[in-house]
Amino acid sequence: MRCTTSQAVRSLTHLAQVKYSRHSCITTVAISQYHHTSALNANPVLRSPRSCYTSESIHARATNKDKDSIASITQNHPTKPNDNINSTNATNTDYTDSMVKYLTQEEAKSVDEHLMGDKYAFSIDQLMELAGLSVACAVAEQYPPALLNDKRVLILCGPGNNGGDGLVAARHLKLFGYSVDVYYPKQKDVKLYKSLTTQCVNMEVDIHTDLPQLDGDKYGLLIDAMFGFSFHGEPREPFKTAIARMNECDIDTCSVDLPSGWDVEKGPPTDGLKPAMLVSLTAPKLCAKTFTGHHYLGGRFVPPELERVLGLNLPSYATSQMFVKL
Ligand SMILES: NC(=O)C1=CN([C@@H]2O[C@H](COP(=O)(O)OP(=O)(O)OC[C@H]3O[C@@H](n4cnc5c(N)ncnc54)[C@H](OP(=O)(O)O)[C@@H]3O)[C@@H](O)[C@H]2O)[C@@H](O)CC1
Numbered sequence: 001m002r003c004t005t006s007q008a009v010r011s012l013t014h015l016a017q018v019k020y021s022r023h024s025c026i027t028t029v030a031i032s033q034y035h036h037t038s039a040l041n042a043n044p045v046l047r048s049p050r051s052c053y054t055s056e057s058i059h060a061r062a063t064n065k066d067k068d069s070i071a072s073i074t075q076n077h078p079t080k081p082n083d084n085i086n087s088t089n090a091t092n093t094d095y096t097d098s099m100v101k102y103l104t105q106e107e108a109k110s111v112d113e114h115l116m117g118d119k120y121a122f123s124i125d126q127l128m129e130l131a132g133l134s135v136a137c138a139v140a141e142q143y144p145p146a147l148l149n150d151k152r153v154l155i156l157c158g159p160g161n162n163g164g165d166g167l168v169a170a171r172h173l174k175l176f177g178y179s180v181d182v183y184y185p186k187q188k189d190v191k192l193y194k195s196l197t198t199q200c201v202n203m204e205v206d207i208h209t210d211l212p213q214l215d216g217d218k219y220g221l222l223i224d225a226m227f228g229f230s231f232h233g234e235p236r237e238p239f240k241t242a243i244a245r246m247n248e249c250d251i252d253t254c255s256v257d258l259p260s261g262w263d264v265e266k267g268p269p270t271d272g273l274k275p276a277m278l279v280s281l282t283a284p285k286l287c288a289k290t291f292t293g294h295h296y297l298g299g300r301f302v303p304p305e306l307e308r309v310l311g312l313n314l315p316s317y318a319t320s321q322m323f324v325k326l
């Protein structure tokens with residue numbers, strides 16, 4: 001495969017970062033610094049101004065109607081001192097995500113309900129399409145095709161909307177040039193999921209109902225779209241075994257919205273999934289506070305008033321990007 005010098009530099013940087021982040025935080029910081037000072041400074045996406053809101057600027061962005069609810073939110077989520085990043089110098093590595101709101105399980109469900117209620121009037125199909133597209137775009141950023149050396153991507157899809165996001169991501173990744181397989185063992189008789197599955201088949205994505213062997217020579221990346229913010233209890237079969245196999249193999253995992261099997265608020269159980277990358281959707285969930293890998297935010301569809309009222313304090317996305325790195 002031919003690639004430009006800048007693509008090659010970026011791929012090598014990604015490779016080093018992905019490989020070493022699994023073993024050493026110190027190495028990740030060092031490579032992150034390299035990112036900041038060299039290769040990524042040339043990347044217009046990563047040079048884009050990044051908002052960093054103080055409580056004053058949150059109030060400045062609020063309408064009068066919003067201010068009471070925001071006052072209580074900022075009391076509960078104090079901003080860090082010294083958080084005034086010079087926007088002309090700010091890059092992804094400068095951006096501190098400590099101000100973005102991390103949601104409880106109930107808050108995540110409530111955002112969903114607001115978006116699909118009468119006022120904001122989104123349909124689930126629309127949100128899922130944007131969510132899945134943002135996952136595909138973030139994956140293409142962190143694991144460009146050249147990095148995978150022609151290995152395939154396996155997307156593990158659960159029975160709910162998290163699985164639906166995975167099916168959408170599968171279709172877009174195929175369009176981006178990846179070879180994609182989907183593991184979808186619990187297919188519900190729901191029109192939306194059936195349509196997404198048909199679209200995948202027509203896009204020549206292979207759908208499996210039995211878990212393929214997680215062979216590192218065949219697969220370069222696993223995408224975990226098994227459970228999202230409605231997960232509760234202990235993973236049941238066949239997902240329990242899938243999580244165990246994923247932890248046994250040496251293939252990087254990217255989780256969609258939150259790592260499957262993690263408590264939405266408390267984080268990983270013993271022997272929980274250990275993804276190298278996470279794409280939180282809409283706003284990160286509380287469990288993501290303990291996540292130390294490559295953390296992206298996607299699901300760029302929140303109307304400004306809803307963001308203000310819920311105090312989400314989302315970071316700025318670059319002009320046409322579907323994701324932002326936290
Ligand atoms: N606005 C947004 O942010 C948007 C969010 N979106 C996405 O939606 C996701 C939330 O989707 P969701 O509500 O459908 O639930 P999800 O987490 O996929 O799982 C439910 C399924 O899992 C099952 N299940 C549960 N526990 C289990 C267990 N222990 N072991 C086994 N099974 C278990 C449960 O079965 P049940 O318990 O009901 O029998 C049910 O079938 C969210 O995280 C994001 O990815 C976007 O698509 C659109 C915009």
Ligand SMILES: [K+]
Binds near residue numbers: 224226255256260
């Ligand atoms: K997931």
